Amino acid sequence: MQKIAIDSGNKNPNFIGSWTIEPISICDDLISYFELNISKQKSGIAGSSLNLDIKDSVDITIKPKEIILPGNGAFKLYFDQLFECYKDYVEDWTFLEQISDRLEIGSFNLQRYKPGQHFKKLHTERLSLDSLHRIFAFMTYLNDVQEGGSTFFSHYDLEIQPQKGLTLIWPAEWTHAHKGNILKEGSKYIITGWMNIC
Structure with a gap:
């Protein structure tokens, strides 16, 4: 067997879309929601179990039907903005028009990391039969981080x-393996979840 290099053409994309959501105050509202709802906070779950050797965070998991509940207006504003980001993403990759109306948002997470915490394990968002329905991941950083905490x-x-406000959309496949680097200072807040095929 001989390995052959093929012409990479005139593009070398990573398929990670990025935008800044507006108004940026949505981020402050989501952080406030996190901090005011202490009873909903749980140590981060990776897959179906708690394993701090994989993921060390504090999360609030929210189901789509909770978006319309009183006091949850920030989520509707956020997802209106995320949809605008996704529409722009589809304009860049027009093949996605074939599935764009068949995607939905499932449960999603608000997460907080403190110094020393991070998502330690290199992972993708589509690793098992339980996650085959995931097509894209999305994430918005809710605050600026000065030391560590990068993805x-x-x-x-x-x-x-x-x-603050930087929003990413990327394919859930193995091609986009990622991890969080150790947060060294302050707090890191994100909202993250998946776009699923229905």
Whole structure:
């Protein structure tokens, strides 16, 4: 067997879309929701179990039907903005028009990391039969982080530093293996979840 290099053409994309949501105050509202709802906070779950050797965070998991509950208006504003990001993503990759109306948001997480915490394990968002329905992951950084806390996409040697409002959409596949680097200072807040095929 001989390995052959093929012409990479005139593009070398990583398929990670990025935007800044507006108004940026949505981020403050989501952080406030997290901090005011202490009873809903739980140590981060990775997969179906708690394993701090994989993921060390505090999370609030929210089901889509909870978005319409009183006091949850920030989520509707956020998902209106996320949908605008996704529409722009589809314009860049027009093949997605074939499935764009068949995607839905499932349960999603608000997460907080403190110094020393991070998502330690390199992982993807579509690893088992339980996650086959995931097509894209989304994440918005809710605050600026000065020291550590970046997201590292290993196949692209790409490190993204959290900036308030920075929103990412990327494929859930093995091609986008990633992890969180150790937070060294302050707190890191994110909202994250998946776009699922229905």
